[in-house]
Amino acid sequence: MNKKKNTKLNLILKWIHNHRIKVGVWLFLVILPISLIITAYVGSYTSNKSVYFEQEITEESEKIRNFVSADELKAITLDIEWDALKKPVENNDGILVQGYYRFDVRYFANGNFDIVNVKITPVLKTDWKNLSSVGVERPISTNFTTFAIDFNYDLPITPLLFVKVEEPNLYLKVEYTYTSAGQDVTEVEYVKFPLEDLNPDIVIPN
Incomplete structure (x- = not known):
């Protein structure tokens, strides 16, 4: 049995040796492009x-990589609603302008936390391709606060083969203060709110 296996292995090695140029060309034309494609997809995604x-x-500047959902914050829970979408239009210079996303947001205190000074900084950013827009910091309360973020990019896009980006994600830097053991503690957390499977309440016509 071992003799048969060794004979078969020797035949395979002999074939590879006799056709080493063809094997090398095949590796170059097939394996290398596949590796480059995988690298491009993984690199673009990460x-x-x-x-x-x-x-x-x-x-x-600090690059933030770790996010939680709106209901996973330590001391508060965010309630976010996608209120409106306005697609950008081209001006006379061919530049996209007047596009924005509008949201309503409020918070609820978790448990017995006594919460004050809640602020958010919003960012809209797409996966796969770096299309992003940073909003301004603003306070929020237990009543809905409305805010808008300019987003002058034409979506959907196809940055890579078989990859289609329909909507950006809404990211929030959330800063708030609560009292613990008689001392004020300021917490900063980061939220990701995907829009891909959602629809705005209003689509504002151009």
Whole structure:
């Protein structure tokens, strides 16, 4: 049995040796492109999973990679509604303008937390391709607060073969203060709110 296996292995090795140029060309034409394609997909996906919350990016800007959902914050729960969408239009210079997403947001305190000074900084950003827009910091309360973020990009897009991006994600930097053991504690957490499977209450016509 072992002799048969060794004979078969020797035949395979001999065939590879006799056809080594063809094998090399095949590896170059097939394996290398596949590896490059996989690298492109993985690189595009992972590089666009991080978010900056600053209007101007500097060397000191922090890139945020870890997010929770709106109901996974430590001391509060966010209630987010996608209120309206306005698609951008081209101006006379061919530049996309006047596009925005509008949201309503409020918070509920979790348990017995005494919450004050809740603020959010919103960002809209797509997966797979770095189309992003940073909003301004604003306070929110237990009543709905409405805010809009400019987003002057034409969606959907197909950044890679078989990859279609319909909507951006809404990211929020959430800062709030609560009292613990008689001391004020300020917490900063980061929320991801996907829009892909949602629809706005209003689509504003151009």
